[in-house]
Amino acid sequence: MARGAVANTEAPAYGEGAGAKMPFWARFAYGSGAISTAVKNAAFAYLLLYYNQVMGIPAAIVSTAIAATLIVDALVDPLIGRWSDVTRSRIGRRHPFILGSAIPTALFFILLWFPPDGLTDIQTGIWIFAVASLTRVAVSAYDIPSTAMVPELTRDYAERTKLFSLRFWFGYAGTFAFVALSLSLFFVKTPEHPVGQLNPDGYVKFAFAGGFAMLFSILACGLGTLGQVSRMRQADAPAPVRMSMGGHLREIGAAFRHRSFLAIFAFGVLKFTAIGMASAMAIYFNTYVFDLSAKQVALLALEAVTAATLAAPLAPLFSRRLGKRQTAMWMAILGIVINNIPLALVYFGIFLPSGHPMVVPTLLLVGTIGGGFIAISLINTSSMLADVVEDYAVKSGKHLSGVFFSASSFMQQCSAALGVFAAGLVLTWSAFPEKASPATVTREMELSLLVHYVPTIVLLWLAGCLFLLFYNIDQDRHRANIQKLRALEAEENARQLQDAGVTSTTF
DSSP states (O other), X not given: OOTTOOOOTTSOOTTSGGGSOOOHHHHHHHHXXXXXXXXXXXXXXXHHHIIIIISOOOHHHHHHHHHXXXXXXXXXXXXXHHHHHHOOOTTXXXXXXXXXXXXXXXXXXXXXXXXXXXOOHHHHHHHHHHHXXXXXXXXHHHHHHHHHTHHHHOOOHHHHHHHHHHHHHHHHHHHHHHHHHIIIXXXXXXXXXXXXXXXXXXXXXXHHHXXXXXXXXXXXXXXXXXXXXXXXXXXXXXXXXXXXXXXXXXXXXHHTTOHHHHHHHHHHHHHHHHHHHHHHHHHHIIIIISOOOHHHHHHHTHHHXXXXXXXXXXXXXXXHHHOHHHHHHHHXXXXXXXXXXXXXXXXXXXXXXXXXTTXXXXXXXXXXXXXXXXXXXXXXXXHHXXXXXXXXXXXXXXXXXHHHHHHHHHHHHHTTTHHHHHHHHHHHHTTOOTTOOGGGOOHHHHHHHHHHHHXXXXXHHHHHHHHGGGOXXXXXXXXXHHHHHHHHHHHHHHHHHHHTTOOOOOO
16 A cells, blocks of 8 residues: 555455455355356357358458457456446445446347348448447446456465356356357258358347346346455545546556566467457358357357366466466467367368267367366466456555456457457458358368468467566465555554554554
């Protein structure tokens, strides 16, 4: 806490309220909120397929429109984070945003799948940009405050990794449930549409199911963790003089210059771009390269749950043995190499032939192992970001969890923007046609997709891992930071009592 600052007497001290273990039901509610972001990310992966192959809009227009929403994110996300940092209310500083975002998120998401009739390709692109931007802002209003709660819910180095493990498990499980349900029940093949995922009627149910799933998961998180507000650190008392917008922006800029934060941010942008591209391209590979039906693709979605179930208990173990940074780097590299083995085998013509009964089990096994390693990496980098909050607080005296976790939201939004943009580039470079029937896709088209996709995604992950070399907060430094913050807070509270004429008593 900075000298001269007004102590937050309403907040529990470091290591007190946030040191107690959360009740199981509160942990469960917190984790379940990740379903909302998971549904959005999974659905946005289908956005390119829907507008490109179902609606017939060129991939370049769709991917560019979605990528352009990053401009909105770059402007809005830090402001949402800063706003939640300074908000004071009866239900804390995070919960007004979480609960208030539920209905707008659902409405904008549903609207995204119903463009007005009669639009040109360019006008459709503008529609996608406008409504996708509103959807992403609404998601950020939930996602930033909810992730920013973690440093306030627990100060323990390992406990944070466990909490993020639970959040990621729910996210992966939500992805599986939503995708499997959609492919099994909504995307039904008909004589007119023999490939179910290309059936336009399925996207009506898809949109409403996704919207309501997001609504209920956000409300579950907000209402289920409402009882934890009293044990969470809240916003400091307002300064005597209100800070101008320029002052808020300067504080945001100062936070964004933190070395370890920049390392996580650079890695995050590249990794989530790669994840977004992989999600958008997976449906193309499953449909046109592996010739899978909608039900087979639905079965493959199970890998999200199996990968998360594998990663959840292993992430804290690897974190304790190797450290968070090493775990994040090496697990990411292992995961991306394993995930791309089937595509490499297809390129060289030595993978199982289409229709072979072992194609789906093999893809599921590889996806579980590779996805599990990547999930371990993601869990640890999220936990690393929570540790940055205290490191910055020691140096600046300011607890800006919302500002830092706005970066986390921005990074994840990249998976639905830059990732789809990268997928659009791959499709454009490959000269892949719109409204293509699987029967008309040639071997040359498949090879063109693979030769453009695999090197791109591997380079994104490797470049991102190199940035993590600049992260320099280990367990010992984190513990030292917590001790310094406790001492500073005790010193400030003692000074405040002295100023008030109260004599402290030693027991």
